[in-house]
Amino acid sequence: MSRGGxxxxxxxxxxxxxxxxxxxxxxxxxxxxFPLFFFTAFAxxxxxxxxxxxxxxxxxxxxxxxxxxxxQASAFGGVFTGFSIxxxxxxxFSRRLMLAAPRRAGIVVGYWLTGVARAVFTILVVTTVALxxxxxxxxxxxxxxxxxxxxxxxxxxATLFGxxxxxxxxxxxxxxxxxxxxxxFLFLAxxxxxxxxLTGWVHAAAGFNPATRFLExxxxxxxxxxxxxxxxxxxxxxMVAAGVLWARGGLRxxxxxx
Amino acid sequence: xxxxxxxxVGTLARRSVVRTLRQPAMVVPSLFFxxxxxxxxxxxxxxxxxxxxxxADTYLDFVLxxxxxxxxxxxxxxxxxxxxxxxxxxxxxxxxxxxxNRTALLxxxxxxxxxxxxxxxxxxxxxxxxxxxxxxxxxxxxFVIAALSLLISLxxxxxxxxxxxxxxxxxxxxxIFPLMFAALFLSxxxxxxxxxxxxxxxxxxxxxxxxxxxxxxxxLVIVGxxxxxxxxxxxxxxxxxxxxxxxxxxALRTQMVRT
Numbered sequence: 001m002s003r004g005g006x007x008x009x010x011x012x013x014x015x016x017x018x019x020x021x022x023x024x025x026x027x028x029x030x031x032x033x034f035p036l037f038f039f040t041a042f043a044x045x046x047x048x049x050x051x052x053x054x055x056x057x058x059x060x061x062x063x064x065x066x067x068x069x070x071x072q073a074s075a076f077g078g079v080f081t082g083f084s085i086x087x088x089x090x091x092x093f094s095r096r097l098m099l100a101a102p103r104r105a106g107i108v109v110g111y112w113l114t115g116v117a118r119a120v121f122t123i124l125v126v127t128t129v130a131l132x133x134x135x136x137x138x139x140x141x142x143x144x145x146x147x148x149x150x151x152x153x154x155x156x157x158a159t160l161f162g163x164x165x166x167x168x169x170x171x172x173x174x175x176x177x178x179x180x181x182x183x184x185f186l187f188l189a190x191x192x193x194x195x196x197x198l199t200g201w202v203h204a205a206a207g208f209n210p211a212t213r214f215l216e217x218x219x220x221x222x223x224x225x226x227x228x229x230x231x232x233x234x235x236x237x238x239m240v241a242a243g244v245l246w247a248r249g250g251l252r253x254x255x256x257x258x
Numbered sequence: 259x260x261x262x263x264x265x266x267v268g269t270l271a272r273r274s275v276v277r278t279l280r281q282p283a284m285v286v287p288s289l290f291f292x293x294x295x296x297x298x299x300x301x302x303x304x305x306x307x308x309x310x311x312x313x314a315d316t317y318l319d320f321v322l323x324x325x326x327x328x329x330x331x332x333x334x335x336x337x338x339x340x341x342x343x344x345x346x347x348x349x350x351x352x353x354x355x356x357x358x359n360r361t362a363l364l365x366x367x368x369x370x371x372x373x374x375x376x377x378x379x380x381x382x383x384x385x386x387x388x389x390x391x392x393x394x395x396x397x398x399x400x401f402v403i404a405a406l407s408l409l410i411s412l413x414x415x416x417x418x419x420x421x422x423x424x425x426x427x428x429x430x431x432x433x434i435f436p437l438m439f440a441a442l443f444l445s446x447x448x449x450x451x452x453x454x455x456x457x458x459x460x461x462x463x464x465x466x467x468x469x470x471x472x473x474x475x476x477x478l479v480i481v482g483x484x485x486x487x488x489x490x491x492x493x494x495x496x497x498x499x500x501x502x503x504x505x506x507x508x509a510l511r512t513q514m515v516r517t
Contacts, residue, residue, distance in 0.1 A: 044456040198301060200301040
């Protein structure tokens, strides 16, 4: 079968996913509201914490929180795409899709493209709000390219993870199995304060969590002082590679059940 | 309460409690997410206690109150979803053919929320104490925390029931969840109001009743007996409960007439 088969299936699945996303308020609103809530609550409510001794960051606290919200929007864009896949299985659409698709790998690629579209839209909205509310950006053009490429890598990894779970369990009841690991990934990290100021077990857990490196690198890009760039991109690429294997296994499982 | 009314309330309450507790998808997230946020906040923001004027020695003491209010938000979701499911499945239709008292129906439906609220309050108190939080108001204070927590759950649960009865849609109930989450986030959840630097945020938090519910519970943990904070906390939670119950009762009347 030609590469065109994969592309055609991917584009068809992606078009349907993007169309559903932009025409269904019940899907679009939660994905937008939660990052905005976190941004508003923490950039507004916690801005005083940047005066804690030892808090060092090149830009303002709004930019510090934006780094986290960007990661959250990227990761949850992927999780919500996993929800859509589970919904498609419950509705019986995926079964018909698998019978009709000449190259089933295109289904996963299509869902990944949907995840990218969702994440890009959410990031666009959150970035606009952040800039309007006074986020200061010290990074240049290259830094910003790095920032958003890293965000898309995280989004791809989360989408592949969500796809793998959804295709194995094929029910909306799988929601917590997608949400909770991503929630832990995001919050066992230096969310509100730099890593050096975390205490107790959260400090220990954050030391092993790749999200810590992503956050530090993203914040470095924003402030114009990039750190751990190679490590963060290597971790991101590794997570995407693992995600591809995980999603492929999910697809095989769904094929056996179809 | 007449024996007939008591029987009606008891029957519906038992159904509501069993139905709520039988659904792990309702119970587990309502315990897991507040506790996760507590654990992460306690370690992640401990250094905030170094801010001049911060009222507690540990951030765990300060943030423990958030669990109880967040649990109340889940109660709204739980109550609303169950009531909406009764509307959607035609259960209310069938009940409207019986001589069932409307008050019994509403009270019975909310019994599941109270049961869930009791489990939440007990769990949050026990976990908080094990994690090292101290309750300055002592054992009696712990009971008052549980009482305020139940009132908060009842208030938010009644909002969920009101929306479910007004719209008859589970999706509409899910739709109010982010709004209630916003009410929690735009409050004195993370810092005391006088330490919030951003003017508009401090103003919103000051007008937000959720701030006073948090401060009522928080006062028992970090201060002891603060009558003003407690009065405000109970007044806000009770006020929301009364208004939402009146709204839910009115919506129920309309819903029963429609059927």
